Amino acid sequence: MSALIDLHCHSTVSDGLLPPQELVAHAASRGVKVLGLTDHDDLGGLAEARLASNDHGIAFINGVEISVTWKRRTLHIVGLKVDAENLALINALAEVRTARDGRAREIASGLEKVGIVDAYEGAKTFSKQSIMTRSHFAQYLVQAGHAKNVKTVFKKYMVKGKPGYVEHQWMDLEQAVTLIKQSGGVAVIAHPGRYDLGFVNMHLLMHEFRSYGGEAIEVVTGSHTPPQYDQFAKIAHRFGLKASQGSDYHGPGLSYMEMGYLPNLPHGCVPVWQDWEEAKLLNA
Ligand code: AMP
Ligand code: MN
Ligand code: MN
Ligand code: MN
Numbered sequence: 411m412s413a414l415i416d417l418h419c420h421s422t423v424s425d426g427l428l429p430p431q432e433l434v435a436h437a438a439s440r441g442v443k444v445l446g447l448t449d450h451d452d453l454g455g456l457a458e459a460r461l462a463s464n465d466h467g468i469a470f471i472n473g474v475e476i477s478v479t480w481k482r483r484t485l486h487i488v489g490l491k492v493d494a495e496n497l498a499l500i501n502a503l504a505e506v507r508t509a510r511d512g513r514a515r516e517i518a519s520g521l522e523k524v525g526i527v528d529a530y531e532g533a534k535t536f537s538k539q540s541i542m543t544r545s546h547f548a549q550y551l552v553q554a555g556h557a558k559n560v561k562t563v564f565k566k567y568m569v570k571g572k573p574g575y576v577e578h579q580w581m582d583l584e585q586a587v588t589l590i591k592q593s594g595g596v597a598v599i600a601h602p603g604r605y606d607l608g609f610v611n612m613h614l615l616m617h618e619f620r621s622y623g624g625e626a627i628e629v630v631t632g633s634h635t636p637p638q639y640d641q642f643a644k645i646a647h648r649f650g651l652k653a654s655q656g657s658d659y660h661g662p663g664l665s666y667m668e669m670g671y672l673p674n675l676p677h678g679c680v681p682v683w684q685d686w687e688e689a690k691l692l693n694a
Contacts, residue, residue, distance in 0.1 A: 418656020427661025440670025
């Protein structure tokens with residue numbers, strides 16, 4: 411049942427490989443019935459994806475994945491059911507995207523120091539009109555022969571301490587949660603198992619997130635291992651948070667998980683979609 415709902419994925423509007431319409435067609439072909447598109451820091455794909463979803467009989471959920479800095483770490487906060495016309499959200503995300511461009515130039519100059527020239531232009535051939543992400547740099551570096559695949563290129567060049575990594579100040583947690591809530595959405599901590607927080611900081615994060623009005627965490631995601639499904643189901647329960655799930659699909663060859671294979675949420679989780687009209691068929 412649970413594989414029918416996927417609340418986290420990316421299109422070419424951010425660092426996915428499929429345009430919104432094709433992404434929706436792909437989801438439909440994998441049997442997904444309720445789909446949330448959550449591009450990084452951008453709402454630009456939602457209208458197209460919603461139209462395509464109508465054609466495929468998919469219930470569509472507006473989404474976004476906002477980059478946040480918390481205690482000098484980067485976290486991702488997913489907003490589900492946000493209003494794509496909300497001006498405060500639109501403007502704040504536009505600022506994040508402008509800052510992303512400056513960051514991309516800093517990434518390129520870091521790479522230049524180790525002899526990789528033209529990385530900005532190279533990454534741009536992958537991102538095209540969309541935001542510049544580390545994924546686009548990674549794809550360029552693979553194409554240019556600096557590593558054999560995206561996974562190894564991240565390790566070698568794009569993570570903390572490596573030449574293509576720059577410290578960046580993203581949105582703050584309170585602002586992201588507040589923007590999501592004020593646009594009518596539900597704030598969800600994306601893939602909490604990926605942040606390498608110790609026990610104390612993980613608990614602090616959950617507490618703080620809730621105090622700002624955050625409502626859910628991703629429990630089942632392409633970025634978690636099965637033991638982490640149970641770990642975060644317990645944390646959700648302890649903090650009175652609902653549970654979300656999504657593949658974090660980025661396209662063929664660029665994903666941890668294909669669409670349509672998500673296992674059920676662990677027993678005892680309260681699904682974030684519990685009261686949603688769009689997910690009625692799943693809750694029946
Ligand atoms: P950015 O928001 O520009 O820092 O880019 C982050 C994106 O890079 C993530 O959303 C993933 O799609 C991708 N990414 C991050 N870490 C890795 C990794 N270790 N291997 C492959 N892709 C990654
Ligand atoms: Mn991504
Ligand atoms: Mn993420
Ligand atoms: Mn994602």
